[in-house]
Amino acid sequence: xxxxxxxxxxxxxxxxxxxxxxxxxxxxxxxxxxxxxxxxxxxxxxxxxxxxxxxxxxxxxxxxxxxxxxxxxxxxxxxxxxxxxxxxxxxxxxxxxxxxxxxxxxxxxxxxxxxxxxxxxxxxxxxxxxxxxxxxxxxxxxxxxxxxxxxxxxxxxxxxxxxxxxxxxxxxxxxxxxxxxxxxxxxxxxxxxxxxxxxxxxxxxxxxxxxxxxxxxxxxxxxxxxxxxxxxxxxxxxxxxxxxxxxxxxxxxxxxxxxxxxxxxxxxxxxxxxxxxxxxxxxxxxxxxxxxxxxxxxxxxxxxxxxxxxxxxxxxxxxxxxxxxxxxxxxxxxxxxx
Numbered sequence: 306x307x308x309x310x311x312x313x314x315x316x317x318x319x320x321x322x323x324x325x326x327x328x329x330x331x332x333x334x335x336x337x338x339x340x341x342x343x344x345x346x347x348x349x350x351x352x353x354x355x356x357x358x359x360x361x362x363x364x365x366x367x368x369x370x371x372x373x374x375x376x377x378x379x380x381x382x383x384x385x386x387x388x389x390x391x392x393x394x395x396x397x398x399x400x401x402x403x404x405x406x407x408x409x410x411x412x413x414x415x416x417x418x419x420x421x422x423x424x425x426x427x428x429x430x431x432x433x434x435x436x437x438x439x440x441x442x443x444x445x446x447x448x449x450x451x452x453x454x455x456x457x458x459x460x461x462x463x464x465x466x467x468x469x470x471x472x473x474x475x476x477x478x479x480x481x482x483x484x485x486x487x488x489x490x491x492x493x494x495x496x497x498x499x500x501x502x503x504x505x506x507x508x509x510x511x512x513x514x515x516x517x518x519x520x521x522x523x524x525x526x527x528x529x530x531x532x533x534x535x536x537x538x539x540x541x542x543x544x545x546x547x548x549x550x551x552x553x554x555x556x557x558x559x560x561x562x563x564x565x566x567x568x569x570x571x572x573x574x575x576x577x578x579x580x581x582x583x584x585x586x587x588x589x590x591x592x593x594x595x596x597x598x599x600x601x602x603x604x605x606x607x608x609x610x611x612x613x614x615x616x617x618x619x620x621x622x623x624x625x626x627x628x629x630x631x632x633x634x635x636x637x638x639x640x641x642x643x
Contacts, residue, residue: 308338312345318355325358325512332366332515335376343380350387351397359512364401366515367508371501372405378414379404385418386425393425393450402502403454403491410490420487427480428456438475439463454491454498461492 309319309326322344330340347361348354369376382404390400400421407417428435429450432443441459443451464472473485480488491498 308342309345312342312349314345314355321355322358325362328359328512328516329362329365329376331519332362332512333369333376334519339377339380343376343383346380347383347387347397350383351391353397361397362512363508363510364397364505366512367505368401368405368501370515371504372408373411374405374408374413378408378417381414382407382418382421385415386421387418389422389425393429393453395425395453398502398505399452399454401505402498405501405505406491406494406498407487409497410494412487412490417487420484423484424453424457424480424488424491425450427484428453431479434479435460438479454495457488457492458495460488461495 309322310316314322322341326341326344327337329335329344330337333340343365344358344361347365348357353361365376365379368374368379379401383400386400386404403421404417407413407420412420428443435441435443435456439460440463441456443456445451464475467475476485476488
């Protein structure tokens with residue numbers, strides 16, 4: 306539940322929210338880490354408290370499972386529209402119902418969030434234009450924003466008898482090219498949106514119930530087993546973390562010490578390099594001799610035994626050269642150079 310901590314929730318609040326997060330993840334087949342991040346963001350966007358985690362979980366579960374959306378796409382849409390919707394005094398459930406309707410029409414994720422944000426902004430800032438073009442009020446007598454679904458439903462009703470060209474021109478004038486599609490879609494789906502809203506509002510306990518259903522049977526048993534194995538793996542990783550960290554720190558200190566030593570002993574390093582270069586040259590020469598000896602041995606079968614002994618000697622020499630490239634070999638070479 307790292308995301309909850311990063312979002313500023315206290316350990317006690319995280320403990321209160323964990324059950325709701327896990328229910329959301331299991332009920333919708335969403336990764337637990339992703340679920341916790343969306344949960345945290347949604348609570349912050351709508352000014353809720355940690356105690357509202359179950360309400361958020363139920364709302365997201367109902368909206369995702371009853372519309373053409375996923376928790377991930379809803380979370381992405383809320384990241385664009387959530388704060389604006391909350392400022393317009395819309396509830397989480399009302400916001401999810403509109404996003405659910407847009408999702409059913411193929412408008413999802415950031416596209417849906419941007420569309421809803423635009424409609425809310427236009428409804429608040431272009432009230433005079435709404436009144437002039439459609440004869441629809443977007444604010445009540447106290448200057449508060451009216452329900453967006455009601456407004457768009459009235460807009461659709463007001464333009465029902467217009468010709469297609471006049472209706473398109475009116476929508477374009479008020480909503481612009483970027484808002485026509487979503488405004489028309491929601492306005493024509495008022496009944497569906499209200500029905501979905503009712504289902505979301507009545508979905509108390511739906512995430513826990515759905516999660517329990519998902520965990521039942523052999524499929525649920527395997528998911529629980531997988532989760533338990535992952536938990537053990539995480540626990541082992543955490544237990545080894547300190548040891549691995551100490552080892553890596555020790556290696557880092559050793560390398561830092563070696564770097565410092567090389568910086569203070571440039572001449573020694575140069576001599577070691579020259580020794581290595583010389584030994585490699587000698588090794589190459591002997592390898593060349595060995596190759597020539599092999600050719601001669603092939604041509605003169607009677608001398609094969611002799612050159613076999615030479616080959617053995619060369620092999621020993623090559624082994625010695627290899628040893629020089631080990632840390633111990635380098636140290637010995639350095640001491641010899643001194």
